[in-house]
Amino acid sequence: MLAVIAGEGDLPGLVVRAQSGCWFVRVEGVPAVNPGAPEIAARFERLGQLCDDLRTAGVTTLCLAGAMRRPALDPMALDPATMALAPRIAAAMRAGDDALLRLVVRFFEEQGFAVAGAHEVVPDLVAAPGWLAGPDPAAGDLADADRAEAILAALGPLDLGQAAVVAEGLCLGIETVQGTDFLLQTVARTDPALRRGARGVLVKRPKPGQDLRVDLPAIGPATVAGAAAAGLAGIAIAPGAVMILDREATLAAAEAAGLFLIAR
């Protein structure tokens, strides 16, 4: 039996609808939308209680779906299991959101639950290798995608680089902490004289070792709009490992903008 620990956005609902008979875990303070599954109420301060409730409900697998902001914890409300976890939580909060998510996953695994990614429950969230939308990429576009992938591969060991833009061999941008939309805005601001008319390709893929169960890179209509505004020829994503948010709208936007979208 699956339970979806619901964050914000459309994703929890997508997972719930794809999996008949699953539970919806509503975390206090998280504005999640339940499409009609039976609910379990949870507080981040009472993870021990949550595990008990999940076991009582027959849950064996958890799916953390949707964005969840770093919670403001109430120390008075901690149950014993969460209290025992407190030093690890404090260390993880200092180390960043990724560390906190990894800790939560590890905690649930230690408690005997399996943790599945949204893309494992709903395989349509990611792409099979091949063409997705728009014109066929030119040979030069594929060479640009190769160079962008080489750049990301070089940065992977440094836990850096989910996306890069290359145009006719010139690197126009590498994603850093600000994210993909910011990267595309930055590429759009590039002096046209430096680009010499080159369009370019956005490559997006997970970092090596990234836990796709809780941190799946994503593209969506906004990514296509940003790539079009930056004058790119297309977008290449890693198959099976990059979520396409609002797939129909994303593919339609790529077609409308004349951008290719491929998984490779």
Next chain:
Amino acid sequence: MLAVIAGEGDLPGLVVRAQSGCWFVRVEGVPAVNPGAPEIAARFERLGQLCDDLRTAGVTTLCLAGAMRRPALDPMALDPATMALAPRIAAAMRAGDDALLRLVVRFFEEQGFAVAGAHEVVPDLVAAPGWLAGPDPAAGDLADADRAEAILAALGPLDLGQAAVVAEGLCLGIETVQGTDFLLQTVARTDPALRRGARGVLVKRPKPGQDLRVDLPAIGPATVAGAAAAGLAGIAIAPGAVMILDREATLAAAEAAGLFLIAR
């Protein structure tokens, strides 16, 4: 005997003044300022003629100093030596400015001239290892510089990355084709919520294999102003391999802005 092949800006004059009794090569179409050295007139189309004139003048060493824009060549004006070079020039022009400069250096070396970098003629253009200006960097700043250097080292084999900014371990930006000033503007636009108050360090250094004789990375007062506007704590440059333009003004700007400037 040295001759300075003069590009734009202050650098040719600096080199000429540092080296008594050298020649100043004025290339047609390049607005170079001669502080008073004897001149040799040159055209890019007549490199064979230039070599003859240099030999007649007793020149054995050349220094290409200052920026030179990609020339618009007049095919009718080519002398035999330049004509013989034409296929290599055409290939280099397609491959970019760096390739063109490397070709010009190789041509002069094939003609028997030594080619020296401006920083070899004027060692004060670059920095010895150590403190240059501003407060002492904190331990965290040095750790940020280490991470930025690791990022640049990872990108070096891809002929990419002269500069990066890291703040408390988070990479805020990696220089791509747009250059260091653009990188700093991009860092300045980062959402403060992502930075969480972290300041950060700009590291600038040459790429491995970069020919410093014709392509020396540089910082100057504008770099300090950009780093200050981006909220950085300081700047670390590679000793002996990054030119400090207008050194006095650069160091004064760092002091005034409370930014450290170190070579390491």
